[in-house]
Amino acid sequence: DTGVSQDPRHKITKRGQNVTFRCDPISEHNRLYWYRQTLGQGPEFLTYFQNEAQLEKSRLLSDRFSAERPKGSFSTLEIQRTEQGDSAMYLCASSLAGTGNADGYTFGSGTRLTVV
Amino acid sequence: AQTVTQSQPEMSVQEAETVTLSCTYDTSESDYYLFWYKQPPSRQMILVIRQEAYKQQNATENRFSVNFQKAAKSFSLKISDSQLGDAAMYFCAYGGLSGGADGLTFGKGTHLIIQP
Numbered sequence: 208d209t210g211v212s213q214d215p216r217h218k219i220t221k222r223g224q225n226v227t228f229r230c231d232p233i234s235e236h237n238r239l240y241w242y243r244q245t246l247g248q249g250p251e252f253l254t255y256f257q258n259e260a261q262l263e264k265s266r267l268l269s270d271r272f273s274a275e276r277p278k279g280s281f282s283t284l285e286i287q288r289t290e291q292g293d294s295a296m297y298l299c300a301s302s303l304a305g306t307g308n309a310d311g312y313t314f315g316s317g318t319r320l321t322v323v
Numbered sequence: 324a325q326t327v328t329q330s331q332p333e334m335s336v337q338e339a340e341t342v343t344l345s346c347t348y349d350t351s352e353s354d355y356y357l358f359w360y361k362q363p364p365s366r367q368m369i370l371v372i373r374q375e376a377y378k379q380q381n382a383t384e385n386r387f388s389v390n391f392q393k394a395a396k397s398f399s400l401k402i403s404d405s406q407l408g409d410a411a412m413y414f415c416a417y418g419g420l421s422g423g424a425d426g427l428t429f430g431k432g433t434h435l436i437i438q439p
Contacts, residue, residue, distance in 0.1 A: 211367075240426060249327075249414050249429030250368075263426075298368070308356045308418030309375070312427065314368040 211315035213299050219321045220289055227285045228318045232301030239282050240312065241274055242298040243267065250298050256282060257304060289322045296320075325350045325417050329430035336405045337438045343390075344400045344433045346415030352376075356418040357391065357398045358427070363411040371413070374398065402435075410437045 212231040220226050232239050237258050242250035253272070255263045258279035268274075271289075276282040286293055296319050300312035326349045336342035348357070359371040374382045374391050381389050386406075390399045402409055415430040 247431065249416075249431050250427075251429075252426040255426060307421045308427065309373075311356070311358050311360075311370045311373055311416075311418070313370075314360075316367040 213315035230299030236301035327430040335436040358416040
């Protein structure tokens with residue numbers, strides 16, 4: 208297992224288009240998180256899955272955003288009708304439920320989205 | 324809600340010298356975790372060091388150590404014998420005990436520059 212993988216690394220899209228990102232967590236991790244990081248800021252929580260269940264969504268996650276984690280493995284984050292304000296780095300992280308926050312998270316390298 | 328504040332947007336240190344990055348946080352909880360993450364340019368976020376709030380002893384990891392002052396809600400990171408590879412953004416993060424929907428709350432980061 209090579210860690211948390213995110214695809215693509217970079218995405219440039221025109222305003223109004225839909226985009227989808229993929230995250231493959233560490234295989235034995237049952238918790239998966241999506242964060243958004245804008246320039247000069249720390250990561251901000253978007254949503255969280257335990258296995259296939261989406262248990263929490265931030266108010267940052269507007270109705271144009273949807274996330275799924277079918278079968279509790281990989282996850283996708285879709286943004287519909289992209290806006291320039293959606294330009295950011297989207298980070299995926301995973302952790303093991305039994306440890307709570309004790310071990311922190313393992314992060315992927317992120318998907319950098321640029322909306323033009 | 325928990326907040327994390329990093330008051331130093333940028334720090335610069337000579338190679339082989341020691342530097343201290345500051346972090347303060349606010350919480351009403353008595354038990355929690357604190358973390359320092361390193362984010363090199365265009366690379367994934369890596370956990371540097373973590374501290375359990377119920378432990379009085381400051382955590383150390385090789386050249387990295389923390390000064391945890393629970394009453395003052397302060398959690399600074401000391402990097403000894405700074406190396407060029409230490410150049411990165413450093414984020415302080417707070418995590419509740421249970422993880423899950425609590426997630427991690429990050430500060431805005433400190434950009435560390437290492438002068439050769």
